Amino acid sequence: MTSRTAREDDEARERAAIAERAAAAGAAVADAAFRTGIDTETKDGKTDVVTQADRDAQAEVVRVIRDAFPDEAVVGEEGDELESVPEAGPAWVVDPIDGTNNFVRDIRIWTTSVAAVVDGVPVAAATVLPALGDTYTAGPEGVWRNGEAAAVSRRTDPETFAVCPTIWWDYDRREEYAVATREIVERFGDLRRLGSAQAALAMVAAGHLEAAVTNVVPNPWDTVAGVRMVRQAGGTVTDVDGDPWHHDSRGLVASNGKAHDEVLAAVREIEAARRGE
Missing domain, CATH: 3.30.540.10 (Fructose-1,6-Bisphosphatase, subunit A, domain 1)
Structure with missing residues (x-):
């Protein structure tokens, strides 16, 4: 680098x-x-x-x-x-x-x-x-x-994580929303839905939440500021494939970086629902 x-x-x-x-x-x-x-x-x-x-x-x-x-x-x-x-x-x-x-x-x-x-x-x-x-x-x-x-949260145990499903799944994508909810409550300590992606990302950056996730392609105004914060605070932000997030990426997986693979696994299940698998 x-x-x-x-x-x-x-x-x-x-x-x-x-x-x-x-x-x-x-x-x-x-x-x-x-x-x-x-x-x-x-x-x-x-x-x-x-x-x-x-x-x-x-x-x-x-x-x-x-x-x-x-x-x-x-x-x-x-x-x-x-x-x-x-x-x-x-x-x-x-x-x-x-x-x-x-x-x-x-x-x-x-x-x-x-x-x-x-x-x-x-x-x-x-x-x-x-x-x-x-x-x-x-x-x-x-x-x-x-x-x-x-700085991002220091928690390392996913069963203690608070995770936010963010960005809106529209009415024709509610199965994905349901899978997102199920994956979060089964894998992590608790779920928070805030109704603002930028608020959720800022809270990941400040350690109030451990992760914020979606498989939706988000608009840049909903995400770019928060992605900068999470990364600067020591966290990890990828797309649904685990590649570094870019403003036109599919999905957004932001975490404190302590168990990012587990967070990413949850989002991949949401993606499977999108593909009808």
């Missing part, structure tokens, strides 16, 4: 600072609308919801990014931003409200997440949960929660 240069680290620190500033600004906009009875719209399905708060928060995040880096690409869930991560050059990946279903139900677990990528690889990230008062950040030196150093 090629070692990073001092210049690259300085650039990553600058991007981490902007990511945190942008995520905080967007989170403040979203939080001002939280629990105010905001109207809800649907996009591609009955549970794929969006609000004006999503759009307003993304606009604020993008404003902060472009004040600092006016010529860089932005990938975002809402509006007219790109929908895929460029493979060359710098870019930003934005989710203004990850966990909108929680947001509209007045549940506090939702995030504003921002990641910086260079040549398709995440180099900095920030995830803010304003309703919980938590901010997770990742730069070249590590991961922090509310300014204090964080």
Whole structure:
């Protein structure tokens, strides 16, 4: 592995600072609308919801990014931003409200997440949960929660693990969802479903959960920031085949790295259900 240069680290620190500033600004906009009875719209399905708060928060995040880096690409869930991560050059990946279903139900677990990528690889990230008062950040030196150093859980016994099935299995894929639930409760200590992939990944990075898993192909705005955090915190992130995760990988298997093969085995059973095996 090629070692990073001092210049690259300085650039990553600058991007981490902007990511945190942008995520905080967007989170403040979203939080001002939280629990105010905001109207809800649907996009591609009955549970794929969006609000004006999503759009307003993304606009604020993008404003902060472009004040600092006016010529860089932005990938975002809402509006007219790109929908895929460029493979060359710098870019930003934005989710203004990850966990909108929680947001509209007045549940506090939702995030504003921002990641910086260079040549398709995440180099900095920030995830803010304003309703919980938590901010997770990742730069070249590590991961922090509310300014204090964080790291993945040290648990090694899968029977003590708390594992989160994440990303949504739609109605035509509920057998996979059922298998995910069964595999987790039979292999591990307990199951947590948070309703926000970025919250789950931040919590894996900070040691609150041992793993977060899906065999669904996730959107980059749901995952890139959290993947950076898990890796910087000492964890492991792969696709369903066990290869290093990339923003267009099938599935996502994030763990503290202490029993990743067992976590991966559970996800392979979900994949078997998808293939009808």
